Amino acid sequence: MTYEYARDHEHELSAEYLYPSDADVLDIYESGESLMVDVAVICPECSDTLALTATVGSVTESTVDLPLDEEYYD
Numbered sequence: 001m002t003y004e005y006a007r008d009h010e011h012e013l014s015a016e017y018l019y020p021s022d023a024d025v026l027d028i029y030e031s032g033e034s035l036m037v038d039v040a041v042i043c044p045e046c047s048d049t050l051a052l053t054a055t056v057g058s059v060t061e062s063t064v065d066l067p068l069d070e071e072y073y074d
Contacts, residue, residue: 013052017044026051 018041026038035056043050 011043011050
């Protein structure tokens, strides 16, 4: 990757190219009144590791058993 490319690349992300198996939760914490989640993913365009921060917008019960099985990602 050239310096010019790295400087101009903005890591435009789309859920279409992000997969749960390529992500890792870095942290879960409170910020003010919000629950926050930091996740590491690979940029599908340049393969750089990116840290994403998300605010939890809703909480619902799930039938997923922890720890997650690999079948969950198939």
